[in-house]
Amino acid sequence: MQTISRENYLKAILKLEGRADIVSNQALADKLETKPASVTSMLHKLADEGWVKHEAYKGVQLTGEGKGIALATLRKHRLWEVFLVEKLNFGWDVVHQWAEELEHIGGEELTNRLDAFLGHPAFDPHGDPIPNALGKWKDGRNLVQASQAEPGSVVLIKGVLNSGEEFLQHLNTMHIQLGLQLIVVQRYEFDDGLVLEWPDGRQATISHETAQNLLVEMKQN
Amino acid sequence: MQTISRENYLKAILKLEGRADIVSNQALADKLETKPASVTSMLHKLADEGWVKHEAYKGVQLTGEGKGIALATLRKHRLWEVFLVEKLNFGWDVVHQWAEELEHIGGEELTNRLDAFLGHPAFDPHGDPIPNALGKWKDGRNLVQASQAEPGSVVLIKGVLNSGEEFLQHLNTMHIQLGLQLIVVQRYEFDDGLVLEWPDGRQATISHETAQNLLVEMKQN
DNA sequence: CAATAAATTTAGGTGTGTCTAAAAATATTG
DNA sequence: CAATATTTTTAGACACACCTAAATTTATTG
Ligand SMILES: [Mn+2]
Ligand SMILES: [Mn+2]
Ligand SMILES: [Mn+2]
Ligand SMILES: [Mn+2]
Numbered sequence: 011m012q013t014i015s016r017e018n019y020l021k022a023i024l025k026l027e028g029r030a031d032i033v034s035n036q037a038l039a040d041k042l043e044t045k046p047a048s049v050t051s052m053l054h055k056l057a058d059e060g061w062v063k064h065e066a067y068k069g070v071q072l073t074g075e076g077k078g079i080a081l082a083t084l085r086k087h088r089l090w091e092v093f094l095v096e097k098l099n100f101g102w103d104v105v106h107q108w109a110e111e112l113e114h115i116g117g118e119e120l121t122n123r124l125d126a127f128l129g130h131p132a133f134d135p136h137g138d139p140i141p142n143a144l145g146k147w148k149d150g151r152n153l154v155q156a157s158q159a160e161p162g163s164v165v166l167i168k169g170v171l172n173s174g175e176e177f178l179q180h181l182n183t184m185h186i187q188l189g190l191q192l193i194v195v196q197r198y199e200f201d202d203g204l205v206l207e208w209p210d211g212r213q214a215t216i217s218h219e220t221a222q223n224l225l226v227e228m229k230q231n
Numbered sequence: 232m233q234t235i236s237r238e239n240y241l242k243a244i245l246k247l248e249g250r251a252d253i254v255s256n257q258a259l260a261d262k263l264e265t266k267p268a269s270v271t272s273m274l275h276k277l278a279d280e281g282w283v284k285h286e287a288y289k290g291v292q293l294t295g296e297g298k299g300i301a302l303a304t305l306r307k308h309r310l311w312e313v314f315l316v317e318k319l320n321f322g323w324d325v326v327h328q329w330a331e332e333l334e335h336i337g338g339e340e341l342t343n344r345l346d347a348f349l350g351h352p353a354f355d356p357h358g359d360p361i362p363n364a365l366g367k368w369k370d371g372r373n374l375v376q377a378s379q380a381e382p383g384s385v386v387l388i389k390g391v392l393n394s395g396e397e398f399l400q401h402l403n404t405m406h407i408q409l410g411l412q413l414i415v416v417q418r419y420e421f422d423d424g425l426v427l428e429w430p431d432g433r434q435a436t437i438s439h440e441t442a443q444n445l446l447v448e449m450k451q452n
Numbered sequence: 453c454a455a456t457a458a459a460t461t462t463a464g465g466t467g468t469g470t471c472t473a474a475a476a477a478t479a480t481t482g
Numbered sequence: 483c484a485a486t487a488t489t490t491t492t493a494g495a496c497a498c499a500c501c502t503a504a505a506t507t508t509a510t511t512g
Binding site for chain 3: 232265266268269273287288289
Binding site: 011013015044045047048051052055066067068 | 498499500501502503506507508
């Protein structure tokens with residue numbers, strides 16, 4: 011039975027599979043803000059449904075069917091985020107929680123109509139690619155963490171590695187947004203802070219931690 | 232705690248209060264497609280929350296706070312229905328179930344933005360008035376059941392008393408939709424069937440039951 | 453490699469919302 | 483107005499998704 015909680019678990023497993031090939035109980039508990047015992051219990055249910063392969067004490071992996079559900083949920087999440095930002099004019103820092111609920115509504119038909127209404131967007135407001143109806147996407151971008159950009163280079167802000175409200179609000183405060191082009195002026199040896207220059211000539215420094223969570227496209231140098 | 236189920240109950244009570252002043256357990260069970268024992272159980276919870284006044288064996292009534300939640304939920308339901316029809320081009324016969332889920336998402340801020348995005352619609356796709364942010368609406372229309380229209384009169388379709396999928400699909404089949412202007416040509420004495428004439432001159436007959444569920448504005452006669 | 457630490461699972465509970473079957477209260481009617 | 487029918491409530495269960503605390507298993511390390 012496809013419940014909200016189960017879709018959330020499958021989506022979380024999908025994201026964690028991106029890094030490690032096998033997903034640990036603990037990582038899931040952290041991501042879902044729940045307790046390991048709850049995760050174990052749910053993994054049994056997901057395995058019963060045939061959506062994950064679970065080996066006791068070893069970890070989980072999505073099955074083909076499980077991945078399909080996870081991708082469909084992720085697609086809905088990101089499309090609704092685009093809706094909230096593009097159509098209802100919300101900031102990228104507040105849309106995640108609503109999308110977390112909206113992603114569980116309706117099926118393929120509703121999703122495809124929403125997709126068409128939004129003009130088949132390729133990326134969500136955080137720069138994350140939106141899977142198509144088949145769960146596929148192509149991301150021709152070659153993104154790196156801003157922390158890896160050398161002084162003198164020009165970078166284009168294209169995504170974030172942390173979509174949390176606090177981080178995004180910090181970016182708002184720093185006047186950093188997707189599509190912005192910045193010049194990396196200097197790197198402080200001591201703490202790896204980066205001095206950046208905005209198009210209007212203003213300069214400001216971002217911390218190493220902030221730079222690590224910023225995905226950019228290298229324009230020059 | 233404001234859960235999906237509790238919002239559904241409050242909304243159901245609100246609608247049933249429209250007819251009888253005190254709502255019976257049975258009526259609620261019917262409307263919510265649940266069992267009387269479940270209703271009793273839920274009414275206790277709603278009473279504990281202070282959202283209804285419940286006298287054992289007598290019936291329920293919304294409190295001010297309960298009515299507020301019910302109206303907010305109804306507002307969201309109808310706004311999302313407008314979205315689905317106006318923006319995603321769904322038919323009025325299929326949007327109810329999705330709205331039944333969407334109505335539980337987000338709060339005032341999201342709702343007000345949606346309202347603005349839709350251009351502050353006064354009525355939903357079924358001709359039902361949409362409460363404003365304060366739960367109020369003004370319905371200047373003077374609607375009657377089509378079954379009460381006399382032969383020779385001209386009527387404007389403005390609403391339905393039954394928003395069920397089957398009835399709405401039947402109206403689709405009959406080419407009856409909101410805003411349509413029809414001439415009542417004749418009433419059959421035997422079964423109160425109504426012969427109607429469409430703007431293109433075509434004529435067709437609708438049953439008394441169908442006419443009873445159609446709300447119209449009298450244009451002439 | 454045995455002792456310790458960390459991760460995972462099991463056992464036993466809780467709250468929400470539902471159900472069926474039985475008891476209690478209210479309505480209806482001969 | 484007493485007998486019967488209907489409505490409502492209570493009692494006892496169940497599924498879902500959580501939790502804490504206590505095993506159990508796996509990993510680490512002296
Ligand atoms: Mn979610
Ligand atoms: Mn996103
Ligand atoms: Mn609902
Ligand atoms: Mn409606």
